[in-house]
Amino acid sequence: MRQRSLRDHNLALVLRHVTAANRPPSRAEIAAASGLTRATVSTIVDELIAGGLVAELEPVSRSGVGRPGTGIVPAGTGPAGLGMEVNVDYLAVCAVDLTGAVRHRQVRHLDQREHSPAQTWQALGELADQAVAAVAARGLTPAGGVIAVPGLVEGDTIRIAPNLGWQQVALPRPEDLGGLRGLPLDVANEATLAALGERHATGLRSFLYVSGEIGIGGGIVLDGELFGGSRGWAGEIGHVTIDPQGPDCHCGSRGCLEQYAGEEAIRAAAGLPAGATVLADLAAGAARGHAPVLDALEQAGTALGVALSGAVNLLDIATVVLGGHYAELIDWLRPAIERELTRRVITARWSPVKVRASALGADAALVGAARAVTQAILDDPARFLATRTAAE
Amino acid sequence: MRQRSLRDHNLALVLRHVTAANRPPSRAEIAAASGLTRATVSTIVDELIAGGLVAELEPVSRSGVGRPGTGIVPAGTGPAGLGMEVNVDYLAVCAVDLTGAVRHRQVRHLDQREHSPAQTWQALGELADQAVAAVAARGLTPAGGVIAVPGLVEGDTIRIAPNLGWQQVALPRPEDLGGLRGLPLDVANEATLAALGERHATGLRSFLYVSGEIGIGGGIVLDGELFGGSRGWAGEIGHVTIDPQGPDCHCGSRGCLEQYAGEEAIRAAAGLPAGATVLADLAAGAARGHAPVLDALEQAGTALGVALSGAVNLLDIATVVLGGHYAELIDWLRPAIERELTRRVITARWSPVKVRASALGADAALVGAARAVTQAILDDPARFLATRTAAE
DNA sequence: CCCTATAAGTTCAATGGCTGAACAAACAAG
DNA sequence: CTTGTTTGTTCAGCCATTGAACTTATAGGG
Numbered sequence: 001m002r003q004r005s006l007r008d009h010n011l012a013l014v015l016r017h018v019t020a021a022n023r024p025p026s027r028a029e030i031a032a033a034s035g036l037t038r039a040t041v042s043t044i045v046d047e048l049i050a051g052g053l054v055a056e057l058e059p060v061s062r063s064g065v066g067r068p069g070t071g072i073v074p075a076g077t078g079p080a081g082l083g084m085e086v087n088v089d090y091l092a093v094c095a096v097d098l099t100g101a102v103r104h105r106q107v108r109h110l111d112q113r114e115h116s117p118a119q120t121w122q123a124l125g126e127l128a129d130q131a132v133a134a135v136a137a138r139g140l141t142p143a144g145g146v147i148a149v150p151g152l153v154e155g156d157t158i159r160i161a162p163n164l165g166w167q168q169v170a171l172p173r174p175e176d177l178g179g180l181r182g183l184p185l186d187v188a189n190e191a192t193l194a195a196l197g198e199r200h201a202t203g204l205r206s207f208l209y210v211s212g213e214i215g216i217g218g219g220i221v222l223d224g225e226l227f228g229g230s231r232g233w234a235g236e237i238g239h240v241t242i243d244p245q246g247p248d249c250h251c252g253s254r255g256c257l258e259q260y261a262g263e264e265a266i267r268a269a270a271g272l273p274a275g276a277t278v279l280a281d282l283a284a285g286a287a288r289g290h291a292p293v294l295d296a297l298e299q300a301g302t303a304l305g306v307a308l309s310g311a312v313n314l315l316d317i318a319t320v321v322l323g324g325h326y327a328e329l330i331d332w333l334r335p336a337i338e339r340e341l342t343r344r345v346i347t348a349r350w351s352p353v354k355v356r357a358s359a360l361g362a363d364a365a366l367v368g369a370a371r372a373v374t375q376a377i378l379d380d381p382a383r384f385l386a387t388r389t390a391a392e
Numbered sequence: 393m394r395q396r397s398l399r400d401h402n403l404a405l406v407l408r409h410v411t412a413a414n415r416p417p418s419r420a421e422i423a424a425a426s427g428l429t430r431a432t433v434s435t436i437v438d439e440l441i442a443g444g445l446v447a448e449l450e451p452v453s454r455s456g457v458g459r460p461g462t463g464i465v466p467a468g469t470g471p472a473g474l475g476m477e478v479n480v481d482y483l484a485v486c487a488v489d490l491t492g493a494v495r496h497r498q499v500r501h502l503d504q505r506e507h508s509p510a511q512t513w514q515a516l517g518e519l520a521d522q523a524v525a526a527v528a529a530r531g532l533t534p535a536g537g538v539i540a541v542p543g544l545v546e547g548d549t550i551r552i553a554p555n556l557g558w559q560q561v562a563l564p565r566p567e568d569l570g571g572l573r574g575l576p577l578d579v580a581n582e583a584t585l586a587a588l589g590e591r592h593a594t595g596l597r598s599f600l601y602v603s604g605e606i607g608i609g610g611g612i613v614l615d616g617e618l619f620g621g622s623r624g625w626a627g628e629i630g631h632v633t634i635d636p637q638g639p640d641c642h643c644g645s646r647g648c649l650e651q652y653a654g655e656e657a658i659r660a661a662a663g664l665p666a667g668a669t670v671l672a673d674l675a676a677g678a679a680r681g682h683a684p685v686l687d688a689l690e691q692a693g694t695a696l697g698v699a700l701s702g703a704v705n706l707l708d709i710a711t712v713v714l715g716g717h718y719a720e721l722i723d724w725l726r727p728a729i730e731r732e733l734t735r736r737v738i739t740a741r742w743s744p745v746k747v748r749a750s751a752l753g754a755d756a757a758l759v760g761a762a763r764a765v766t767q768a769i770l771d772d773p774a775r776f777l778a779t780r781t782a783a784e
Numbered sequence: 785c786c787c788t789a790t791a792a793g794t795t796c797a798a799t800g801g802c803t804g805a806a807c808a809a810a811c812a813a814g
Numbered sequence: 815c816t817t818g819t820t821t822g823t824t825c826a827g828c829c830a831t832t833g834a835a836c837t838t839a840t841a842g843g844g
Contacts, residue, residue, distance in 0.1 A: 002428065003800055003831050006398050010801090028821055036394065037803055042822060066820025067810040152739070159742070206622050220706070222619070229708025230598050231743070239738045240702040243635060244694070253701075253736040302636070309645075310632040310702050314612070316621025344645040346631045347544070350551070351623070395802050395829055402830085420792055432831055434793065458791025459839035 007044075008382035010036060014044045015381050018054050019074050019098065026069025045072060051385040052078045053098065053377070074098035079143035079384065080135045081373025082180070084124055085190065085366045086149050088112060088163050088214060089276075091120070093127040094363070095135045095142070096370040098378065100200055104134045105366075117169045125177040132179030143377060143384070144184040146369040147171070148193045150215065152233060158187060162250070163214050188372065190365040191323075192235055194358075195219025196226050196375070197368025198321050201359040208308065208317050210237055211324035211364070214263050220315070238262070240307045260303030263325060270296035279325045286332045294332060301333040305340025312345045312353055323358035330357045399436075400774035402428060406436045407773050410446050411466050411490065418461020437464060443777040444470045445490065445769070466490035471535035471776065472527045473765025474572070476516055477582065477758045478541050480504060480555050480606065481668075483512070485519040486755070487527045487534070488762040490770065492592055496526045497755075509561045517569040524571030535769060535776070536576040538761040539563070540585045542607065544625060550579060554642070555606050580764065582757040583715075584627055586750075587611025588618050588767070589760025590713050593751040600700065600709050602629055603716035603756070606655050612707070630654070632699045652695030655717060662688035671717045678724045686724060693725040697732025704737045704745055715750035722749045 017030045025033070031041040048054045057071035078098055085092040089111045095104040106127055112120050124147070132142050151161025156171040171187045174180040195209035199221045209219040216238030220227040228234055239249065239256040246255025259265055267278045270285065270293040285293030308320055320337075322330050334355055341353045360367055377384045409422045417425070423433040440446045449463035470490055477484040481503045487496040498519055504512050516539070524534050543553025548563040563579045566572040587601035591613045601611040608630030612619040620626050631641065631648040638647025651657055659670045662677065662685040677685030700712055712729075714722050726747055733745045750756055769776045 002398065002402065006394065006830090007801065010394065026821070038822065039804080039824085040802055042824095043801085064820080065812050065818075067822075069821055218706070227614070227707075230710050231708055231739070233708040233739050234706065236705040236708070236738050239705050239736065241634075241698050241736055243637075244698050245635075251738055253738075256736075306633050306636050307702075310699075311706055313628040313631050314610070314626065314703055314706065315619075316623055316625040316628070318622050344631065344633055344648075346628050346643055346645075347623070347625050398801090399830060418792070429832055430793065431795085431833080435830085456791080457789070457841045459793075459837095461792055 004382075008380065010034075010040065010044055011047065011381045011385075012379060014041060015048060015053060015074075015378055018048075018072050019100075019378055024057055024071030024073045026071060028069055030072070047385075048381065051381070051388060053381055053385075077139035078141065079374065079377055080140035081370040081375075081377075082128065082131055082135075082142055082145035083193075083366045083368070083370025083373070084128060084145060084147045085369065086112060086120060086124065086147060086164065087190070088150070091124050091127055092363075092366050093124070093131045094366050094370050095131050095140070096367065096374055097140055098374055100371060100374070102363075102367060102370075103138055103140065104131050105363075106130065112164045112166075117166060121172040121176055125172075125180075128180055129178040142179070142183060144373040145174075145177070145180050145186070146193065146372045147185070147187045148190040148365040148369040149187055150190045150213070150217065153187050153189050154231060154233075156187065184373075186372070188369070189217065189219075189232070189235070191217025192219040192226065192228065192232070193368035193372060194323055194360070194364035195221050195235070195321075195368065196372055197360050197364040197366075198323065198358055199224065199226070200371055200375075201364075201367070202321070202356075204319055204321070206317050207319040207321050208237075208311055208315070209235075209321045209323055209358075209364075210304070210308070210326065211358075212261060212263065212322070212326040212329075213324045216258050216262055217324075220317075222315075222317075237307055237311060240310060242303045242306055257303055257307045261300040261307075266296050266300045269299055279328065282325075283328055286329065297329060297332040298336050301336025302340055304333065305337040306344065308337065308353075309341050309344035312341065313347075316347065317353075318351065319354045319356065321356055321358055323360075323364050324362070327358040327361055330355075396774075400772070402426075402432065402436055403439065403773045403777075404771060406433060407440060407445060407466075407770055410440075410464050411492075411770055416449055416463030416465045418463060420461055422464070439777075440773065443773070443780060445773055445777075469531035470533065471766065471769055472532035473762040473767075473769075474520065474523055474527075474534055474537035475585075475758045475760070475762025475765070476520060476537060476539040477761065478504060478512055478516065478539060478556070479582070480542070483516050483519060484755075484758050485516070485523045486758050486762050487523050487532070488759065488766055489532060490766050492763060492766070494755075494759060494762075495530060495532065496523050497758075498522065504556045504558075509558060513564040513568055517564075517572075520572055521570040534571070534575060536765040537566075537569070537572050537578070538585065538764045539577070539579045540582040540757040540761040541579055542582045542605070542609065545579050545581050546623060546625075548579065576765075578764070580761070581609065581611075581624070581627075583609025584611040584618060584620065584624075585760035585764060586715055586752075586756035587613050587627070587713075587760065588764055589752050589756040589758075590715065590750055591616065591618070592763055592767075593756075593759070594713070594748075596711055596713070598709050599711040599713050600629075600703055600707070601627075601713045601715055601750075601756075602696070602700070602718065603750075604653060604655065604714070604718040604721075605716045608650050608654055609716075612709075614707075614709075629699055629703060632702060634695045634698055649695055649699045653692040653699075658688050658692045661691055671720065674717075675720055678721065689721060689724040690728050693728025694732055696725065697729040698736065700729065700745075701733050701736035704733065705739075708739065709745075710743065711746045711748065713748055713750055715752075715756050716754070719750040719753055722747075 031038045055075045080095045083094045092107040152159040158169040174185045205224045211217045218235035218237035238258045243255040247259045249256040423430045447467045472487045475486045484499040544551040550561040566577045583603045597616045603609045610627035610629035630650045635647040639651045641648040
C-alpha cells in the first residue's frame with residue numbers, strides 16, 4: 001500500500017518541476033533539480049506522457065555542447081479545470097489548462113437577489129455547458145469544476161451568503177449543471193479561491209489576500225498552500241474588530257472592519273449616492289482629487305491597516321495583496337495602510353510589510369476556482385491517472 | 393536517494409503510532425492502524441529497538457482469545473531532550489524522555505536584568521551540566537537542547553528580549569554550556585515553545601495559545617504543527633490593536649493588547665502596588681471579591697476577547713488555551729473573553745470557541761523546549777539513528 | 785488433558801520501484 | 815572525420831514492501 005505511494009509521490013514531484021519551471025526543462029534537468037536519477041525521471045515522464053499530462057517539445061537546438069535535451073511541457077491538450085463564480089450581479093465561467101492559461105472565459109450579468117438559487121444553478125449550468133463544449137473543441141477534457149461563492153461554505157452546502165440572500169443552499173449535483181455530468185464538483189469561498197488564484201499568478205509563497213467588494217473577504221496562503229483553518233472558514237478579516245465601541249455591524253458585533261472599509265461605508269463617508277457605480281465614482285473622485293473621497297479612502301486605508309497589522313503580527317507574513325475593488329483604489333489606500341503597518345507591526349522596522357495590488361483583478365476568484373481543479377491534479381497526478389484509466 | 397526515504401518515512405510513521413497510542417500497541421495493532429503489513433511493521437520495529445528508540449514490554453496476558461501481542465513502548469532509556477528557560481527572574485532546566493515524561497527539573501532564581509547575558513549563560517551552563525549528569529544517571533542520553541527566551545529570535549540570535557533588557561544576543565555555543573558539548577543547541581521564543589508543550593500535553597490538534605506574563609506572548613498550533621510564520625515570528629498577539637486611539641505602547645504603536653491585558657496594565661487598573669507579588673495579589677483580591685480587582689480582570693478579559701476574536705475569525709481555530717498568569721486567573725477572565733468571542737466571532741453561533749486553561753501552567757515553555765528536541769527525533773528517527781551510529 | 789479456534793509474530797519468495805553503469809544518440813569544436 | 819560532451823535509454827542489481835505460509839501462544843470446550 002505504500003510501495004506504490006513512492007511512485008505517486010515522484011510522479012507529483014516531476015510534474016511539479018515541469019509546471020513550476022520558467023523554461024521547459026529536459027529530463028536531465030528535472031533529474032538534477034529533483035535529486036532523482038535520469039533513469040527514474042525517464043520512466044516517470046513516460047508515464048506522464050502516456051497519461052496525457054505532459055508532452056515533449058520538438059527537439060529544439062539549444063545553446064551549448066552535447067546532445068540537446070527535449071523540453072517537457074505541461075500538456076496543452078489534456079485535463080482542464082472549470083471555474084465558476086456566483087456573485088451578486090453576475091455569473092462567470094472559465095477554463096484553465098494545466099499550464100494555468102485561461103482557455104475560455106464567459107461572464108453573464110444576472111442579479112441573484114432577484115432569483116432563486118435553483119434559477120441561478122440553471123443559468124450557471126448553461127454557461128458550464130458552453131464552457132465544456134468550447135474546451136472540448138480545443139482538445140481539452142474537463143476534469144472537474146469548482147464554484148466560487150461569496151459566503152461561508154461547509155462541506156457541500158453554502159451556510160450563508162449574505163449578499164446573495166442565500167442560506168443553507170446545497171451544492172447542485174453535477175448532472176444538474178449539464179456538461180459536468182460525472183465530474184467532481186465543489187463549492188468554496190470566493191475570497192479563499194481568489195487567494196489561490198493570486199498564489200499562482202504571482203508566485204508568492206506566503207501572503208494575506210484581502211478583497212474589498214460589498215463585503216470584505218480574505219484568504220491566507222502559507223508556504224504555497226492555501227490555509228483553510230479547522231473548517232475552511234479562515235480568512236474572515238472583514239469582521240475583525242477595529243474599535244470595540246464602533247458602529248453596529250450586521251453580523252451582530254460592533255466596530256468590524258467592514259463598517260470602516262466596506263464599499264457601503266466608504267461610499268457613505270465620501271458622500272456619494274448609492275447605486276451600481278460606486279466603485280467608478282470613487283475612483284473618478286479620487287483621481288480628480290475630490291477631498292471627501294480622498295478622506296474617505298484615507299479612513300478606510302487606516303482601518304485596513306489596523307486590521308492587517310493585527311493579522312501580520314499574528315501570522316508573520318511579509319506580503320499583503322489587495323484585491324477586488326481595493327486593487328483599483330490601491331494608490332489612495334496604500335499610504336494609510338503602510339503607515340499603520342509600519343507603526344503597528346512589531347517586526348516592521350527590520351522587515352517592512354509589502355503591499356501590492358492583485359495581479360488578476362476581478363477575475364481572481366474565477367481563475368482561482370478553475371486552478372483549484374488543475375492544482376488537485378498537479379498535487380496528485382496518480383489519482384487522476386487512475387480515474388482516467390478506470391473510465392476507459 | 394528516495395528508496396531509503398520510504399523506509400525513513402515508515403520508521404517515523406511507526407514510531408508516531410507508538411508514542412501517540414494511549415496504550416502500548418502490539419505490532420499487529422500498529423500494522424492495522426498504519427496500513428502497513430505485519431511483516432513490514434516487524435522489521436521496522438526491530439530497527440527501532442536496535443536503535444534504542446522503543447522497547448518491548450514483558451508479554452503481558454491481555455483479554456481475548458489468541459496469542460497475546462507484546463506491547464511496544466517508547467524507550468524509557470534512550471535519547472532525552474533538554475529544555476532550558478531564561479526568564480526575567482529565574483533560570484530553569486528540564487529533561488524529557490521520548491514518552492514526554494519529565495525526568496528532571498530544576499529552577500534557579502536569578503534576575504537577568506542585573507546580569508550580563510554571558511553571566512546568564514554561565515549559570516545556565518551549570519544547570520545544564522547537572523541535568524546532563526542526572527539524566528545520564530537514569531540511563532538516558534542527552535540528544536540536544538533548546539533554550540526558551542521571552543523575545544524575538546532570528547536564527548541563532550536573540551533580536552530583542554525587552555523584559556530581559558537584551559538585544560542582539562547570540563546563542564551560546566554548546567561547549568559553553570558544559571555538558572552539551574557536541575549536541576545540537578537551539579533558541580526559540582518562549583510562548584511558541586509553550587504552545588508546543590501544550591500541544592503534547594493536551595493532545596489538541598489546532599489551537600491558539602496566549603500567555604500572559606509581564607508581556608503577552610502567543611503561539612499558534614495548526615493541525616498538530618507549530619506555525620512559525622515566514623521567519624518564526626508568528627503569534628505576536630500582544631501587539632494586536634484593541635483601540636487605534638488607545639494608550640501608547642512601548643513598541644511604538646498605540647492601543648496594543650498589552651496596554652489592556654498585560655500584567656502592569658491589570659495591576660494599575662486594579663489599584664494594586666507594583667512589586668513581585670502582583671499575580672498573587674490579583675488572585676487573592678479576585679477570590680475575595682474585591683471590586684476593583686474584579687473590574688480590572690473584566691476589562692482585561694474584554695480586551696483579550698476582542699483580540700482573540702480577530703485571531704479566530706482569521707484562522708478559524710476552535711480552541712483557545714490561556715497560559716502564564718492567565719491560567720491562574722481564568723475563572724475571572726473567562727466570562728468576558730467568552731462574551732466577546734460569542735459576539736465577535738462570525739462562526740461562533742454554529743460552533744462556539746472553547747476557552748481552557750493551560751495544562752502545564754508555568755512549566756509550559758520549559759517542557760515545550762525539551763519536547764522540541766524529542767519531537768525532532770520522533771519526526772525523523774532515521775536521521776537520529778544515522779547520527780547515533782555515525783558517532784559509534 | 786487434548787483439540788480447535790483465534791490472533792501475533794516471523795520467514796521467505798515475489799514484486800515494484802529506484803539506482804548505477806554502460807551504451808547509443810545528437811551535437812559542437814577542432 | 816574525430817573527439818568530447820551531454821541527453822536519454824537499457825538492464826542487471828538492490829532495497830523495501832507484500833502476501834502467504836508457518837510457528838507460537840492463548841482461550842474455550844469437550
